[in-house]
Amino acid sequence: DSGVTQTPKHLITATGQRVTLRCSPRSGDLSVYWYQQSLDQGLQFLIQYYNGEERAKGNILERFSAQQFPDLHSELNLSSLELGDSALYFCASSVQTGSLAYNEQFFGPGTRLTVL
Amino acid sequence: DQQVKQNSPSLSVQEGRISILNCDYTNSMFDYFLWYKKYPAEGPTFLISISSIKDKNEDGRFTVFLNKSAKHLSLHIVPSQPGDSAVYFCAASAFNFGNEKLTFGTGTRLTIIP
Numbered sequence: 585d586s587g588v589t590q591t592p593k594h595l596i597t598a599t600g601q602r603v604t605l606r607c608s609p610r611s612g613d614l615s616v617y618w619y620q621q622s623l624d625q626g627l628q629f630l631i632q633y634y635n636g637e638e639r640a641k642g643n644i645l646e647r648f649s650a651q652q653f654p655d656l657h658s659e660l661n662l663s664s665l666e667l668g669d670s671a672l673y674f675c676a677s678s679v680q681t682g683s684l685a686y687n688e689q690f691f692g693p694g695t696r697l698t699v700l
Numbered sequence: 701d702q703q704v705k706q707n708s709p710s711l712s713v714q715e716g717r718i719s720i721l722n723c724d725y726t727n728s729m730f731d732y733f734l735w736y737k738k739y740p741a742e743g744p745t746f747l748i749s750i751s752s753i754k755d756k757n758e759d760g761r762f763t764v765f766l767n768k769s770a771k772h773l774s775l776h777i778v779p780s781q782p783g784d785s786a787v788y789f790c791a792a793s794a795f796n797f798g799n800e801k802l803t804f805g806t807g808t809r810l811t812i813i814p
Contacts, residue, residue: 586743691743
């Protein structure tokens with residue numbers, strides 16, 4: 585158990601709909617990262633939040649947005665869903681001590697989104 | 701543009717033998733490399749990492765080798781055990797203070813044959 589929790593575990597919805605995925609980081613971790621894993625693909629970085637502020641953006645579609653709340657949990661909002669958005673969505677957290685040492689990311693179990 | 705490549709989608713190894721998983725990268729700005737292991741229905745689990753200032757890092761049965769000139773890294777598992785059967789992802793990061801996003805390869809499915 586990495587200490588990162590994600591809900592829901594599975595989500596089935598229709599095209600055009602909007603969904604919200606939730607992530608709670610490990611206790612003490614200030615950084616949250618979102619990744620998307622499509623079929624037979626590696627994980628693609630979407631977005632990072634650090635202590636409530638957006639820190640970096642990757643290949644995130646304009647239909648997708650995220651936020652990190654004061655209690656440090658994060659939500660990923662996906663709207664106007666398309667069939668191609670079906671994927672595993674992972675959240676990861678890291679401590680981000682502010683030192684120059686790299687801080688490993690710890691991943692949650694993921695949310696499997698199926699768009700029909 | 702696949703900056704991290706794992707060219708072998710699958711690998712089968714006899715129990716007790718050495719497993720060698722390979723990874724190539726193209727971005728010379730990458731300075732930290734990691735291996736993650738993933739079981740079905742679970743998130744990736746951190747396994748071992750290496751900084752670009754080193755060429756080898758060892759942790760128990762796992763050793764990661766980095767060849768910067770060839771932009772190549774490999775993960776050695778010895779001896780291989782049935783519980784090592786999983787998908788292994790290579791990942792890389794270009795350190796940018798406060799942003800440590802990972803770029804992942806597509807994974808190699810390792811099967812250990814008893």
